[in-house]
Amino acid sequence: MVSPYYILTIGLGLAFLLGLLGKKLSKVNIAVIMLAMISFAAISASWVWQFAFGNAEESLFFSAGFEPPFSIALKLGFQEAIIAFMVNIMGLFSTLFLWKKLHKENDKLAPVLLVLFMGLNMLILTRDLFNIFVFLEITAIALGGLILLDERKHAASAGFKYLLASSLISAVYLLGAVLVYFSTGSLYIDDLILGGPVAGPMAGIAVFLTIIAIVLELKPFPANGWALDVYQGAHPAIAAIISAGVGTAMLFVLHKLMIISGPMMAQMITVAGLLTFLFSNWLGISQRDSNRLLGYSSIGQLGLIMAIIGMQDILGDQFAFIAMGILLSHFFAKAGLFWISGIVGGSKLESFAVLRSRPLLLLMFGIFLFALSAFPPFPSFYAKWDLIFALSDAKQYLFITLILFGSFFEVVYLIRWFGIVVKNTSEEVKEKLPVNITQIIPISVFAAALLFFGYYGQHFMNVPINLNYIPLIAVAALWILDFLPTWVKNTLLIVATLFYGYIILPQLHDFAFIFAIIFLLGAFLTLLFGYSYKGKRPGFYPLVAMMFAGLILLVEAKDLFSFFFAWEIMTAGSYFLILRGKKSQPHAFSYMLFSFGGALLILAGFALAHSVTGSYTFDALTMVGALSPLVFIMLAIGFLTKTAAIGLHIWLPGAHSEAESDVSPMVSGILLKAGVYGLLILFMRMGHQFVLGLDLMVVLSWVAVITSIGGYLLASVQEDMKRLLAYSSVGQLGIILFGLTLMSNLGWLLAIAGVITHFLNKTLLFQAVGGVYSRTHDRTMYRMGGLIHRMPITFIFVLIGIISMSGVPPLVGFAGKWLSFNAVLSKGYYLQGVGMVLAGAIAFLYLFRLIHVPFLGQLKDHLRKVKEASFWILLPQIIILMIIMAFSALPGVLLEPIGSAVGKIFPTGGLTWQDSFLPFGSRTAISEYGYWNGTYVMVITMIIFAVLLGFQMLIQRRNKKVGQFNIVYSAERPSTPETTHAGYHFYAHYQKAVGFLIAPLATNFWNWVSDIVQSIANQIRRIYNGNGQVYLIHLVIYFLICFFIFNGGL
Amino acid sequence: MKLSVEHIAILSGILLMAIGLWGILGRKNILKMIISFTVFDTGLNILIVALGYLPGRTAPIVDGPVTVENLSQVAVDPVPQALVLTAIVIGFGVTALMLVYALKMHEKKKTLDINEYTDLKW
């Protein structure tokens, strides 16, 4: 292997030589630095190569030819090689990123930069305690120099705070190292291991001092104000170096020193790291300055990795994978984000909106943010999975809780930022953001590296991986083909969906098969709508593909990991889709928060279940023991966030209504079913769980009843068509949940049938409403009226949709009604049954308004020229209509396959089917309490309908047509629809009496929670008052507290 | 009370460090903070050298009574001296950089009061 001393020689030699070059040769100057950085990277790359693919062995490089401890030795192992390579890559690309700056403005930075990275290499490689001190100081001085040389507005004061803090820390470290020498006679780290953990009180103090110094160097909360100021005050490219380069090296130093620390020290590091992770992210929520926000995030991530280093004994074999997964994500993403910040130049979160003028940069910005948020397919996702599982196996529940809360807070500000950047309307982007190639290359390489390690990293996981990558490849392909016109991409995706269905459906059975049909058919139906769009719809198709890929992977999943992977893919895809709506940013944000919170609960639930059973498949959920009710609750809440049970529903109305016209049916008709699928899997495996003798299933059944009543009540007072439909979904999902909680054959039959009919009805209605919107550009019902004249076909679709949905014979919705009564009766849930009847009644209250307000009544002036919706909008509706009619006429076609799937779980109490005398293979369903034949009902209803219609047409022939707007007040035409439209505020009178039922309790509750979280954050971050001296006081207090805790107390 | 050369020196070092820290945390003037820093550093250096001292021994230099043969019997430990030597030089470097920072900060705001440099916070 190439001796690491070459790095030292090249770095120092060139830095010394550069002093000779005058101003005139500044070009040479930078070229030389660049070459040096390339050689660093090349040397360390050769090490990595030899360790990974050659047969290199860990080796020591003595200085002066004497063995340690008598001389300083550098150790080069695989770990060292990797970390050094990372740091050198950072150096190389930092130089490239700063190229223009170094070249034009400030060539003096260059030698300092070179020495800094040389020092970091040595910091990583050296095995001598005192030598670490020397290179710590070199790092500190070089950074101090870089910050100072860059003459930004607040750089000097920030750098000074940094210098003060790091000098104090170095002094502590120096004392520690020297005391180690006095108590052991050696400064060679490996000597200290050989002798076991160093013994004696003096040695204890010595080890404590050395390690606490490195911990302090890693900015533990709350002794880290100085670091935040530096992140904010320094040039973003330097902040990137601090966060990714220096942070990585420092973490490695800590890792190196862990071998001399005892278990108690390890515990302290863990606690310090986790508190830092939690609080940094928490305080970050209130932060509005982008660089400082990245600083909070950096400190948080470093804290997490520090904790992982402290927990390496707990984590066992997976330690390296977990640490590297999170470190790599942090490394690439944080450097990339700081660099993007450098290009953007502004310091407000909103100023990043200029990225919209550079789609590629925006994409990479998204990649970085989602990698930090630990979404698949990034390394942090896999690492976090393994971390939570390992901690759960070790029963470290407190640590899990801290990590989950920290992750959640982190996602809050990262995703909010993403939303602001992509969608915030207050910032208008007029000019194209100027960028140059030397800045783009580093960012692109780092983004690509994240994707690469995301793919590569999973092979090191703890679980057997069987992910299906085909759908994800489709996503990537659509990104590449994004330049094509809409209709081409639409066709491609439809064909791909159908083809994939053709391949995958035969492999699926029972519920997975049923849900796969829903997802695939749903994709097909909703995509047809897409042909009505012109232009390119940039970015739309990859996102749609991503969501559907997640959904289809979800039903393909046979183990916990694949399931969770798919769940997160789906969540991310649907979040992006919702975010595309014009005013959807806050709604998409709250959707993401609930989904992510739910996902964390699912992750923790899975981990707990695994720790009891040791299984990675769904069989893990068949666990028994004290933990099982807890797991049940966590998973149930996790899935219920997706199905928007009452209390967890507040994201749904906004998200579904503000989404684009063809996205609404996707997220409402199809996406919600993912939560149902999760509940299905959960209930199937865990069944009834009891807390203090209370059956959780009964609790959930009440939740379901309240959800459906609440959802319908809220739907009835909406004036916005899509919001109405959205609340209606809340209610209907309540009914589906209710069916599931019955835990009986009929109950599940009801639920699955409900899933399918809800899918059909909601897709139909959202598409119809989307058609109306495409013509009127309005969703507020009372501003419309009389559309039946202009859009008769749409009217018919809406009519059929609401009839089917309200559960009136003859349409398929009635099947649900009929089943629910049967199921309730056979289960004996009478009280809940009453609630469901009530909900059914309320459903009428809102459903008829969808016809009444926009379609009936007088045609408004401004709608006179409106045309029928276009063919591509109507086509999917026609198909759905046909399916609904088919199912209505022959419900057996729908119910019998479901029944057979349900029958495998609940063998008794199902329906029996009997051939009838009617044609088309019509069959009669027979339950305990009665029978029902859809065809029969259909035929009879049709006859009655035809008779009545004929009769009415007969007598209406003589009716006189009344012209519109005969009502003119004082020769003035009323212009405000609010005062003249009967449909406006239809239930105003009842609201006085029962208005409390629709009070926004859940919204208020969550607002209250978020206010509390934010105000606590605001209070705590007051400690960072900007005074360097106060920061030092924090540092000293932190040090002293740790000192007395670990050295025998006061 | 232990009364020997090394004990007195150790104690003085500790006191110097404490007094230095007092100045670092307490003085408002940036220059005085840096001065306190040098006091702190000096204390630390005294402490280190004192800890490495062996009573009655001389400097590890072959000269006069100290010969190659009896070096290990009569001379003190050379390592802490080497370390402190490094530490002093590094300390000088840090101090100089801090002073330039002070100059630069003064250039911007015309004051050396640390309380005035709180633009970055929260």
Added chain:
Amino acid sequence: MLRNSLILGLVAVFALALFTIFSEYKTPETLNRTAQYYNENEVSQVGAANVVTAVVVTYRGLDTLGEVTVLFLTASVIGFILRRKKKGEPVVKADKGSEILSTASRILFPGSIILGVYVFVNGHLTPGGGFQGGAVIGTAILLIALANPEFAVSRKVLHWLESLSGVTYVIIGLLGIFLAAGFLDNRILPLGDFGHLLSAGAIPIIYSMIGIKVGAELSGIITDINQTKTNLS
């Protein structure tokens, strides 16, 4: 007031924490194994009469290289910061030093330089070495600069001295890998007769390079700082 007492309390607790070191301290009877090894083997292995020098330059040479790097960084940063002239800035003349000082310094100057050189050249024999010698040279420049504020050593010369000595140091270090047992090994040259100027292998050269480099750097810092004027705008 509250803050002052808090700080005083903190400092007291800090002193208490450090005091545990004092109370745990037991005067060692003998040298520890590293020190023992150095004191026993240094003469035969490195050949310097001053064991501290052997430790500084050879055994722990990497530390010393780092030390030189620290000074280099500081000198560069200070130079860059202070030399960054703004256009149209008048050169402000500092007060002249007193006559006595300037005369004295002129007399002392050559002596100090020679003393400095002596200190670093003899680093392996007597107390002192590159850093001390360099500092003495720096002090000499300082005296002159104090006496005569317009005095400036040619920056070009300083740069050349600094760069060449630094590069030589690194190259000598590198030669250790090829010609002897490792980086910074002083045995690339014969150890020579113990106790003579030309002994202890490469140590006199290394220490001279360090001395020149440190001297040049410190002189640079001094002239830079002395010649800067604050921005009076």
Added chain:
Amino acid sequence: MITFNIVLLIFLSVATISGALVAVTAKKTAVAILASGAISLFASIFFLVLASPDVAMTEAAIGAGLTTFLFFVILRKTESHHAEK
């Protein structure tokens, strides 16, 4: 000899610590700088007594000499402005 050293050290300790107190509490920065320079000088005597001539030389040359000088220069640069104000 040892007793002499002890007396010397006690004297030195008292001097150093009083110097430190002056350096830290002095109103005038110049006094503080001088005091810190004095501490460095005392420290170098400490080092001599502790059998470390190399350290003593370094401390005297760098700590007492150069550092003090640097402080004074910076002080002059920052105060010259106040004088004009």
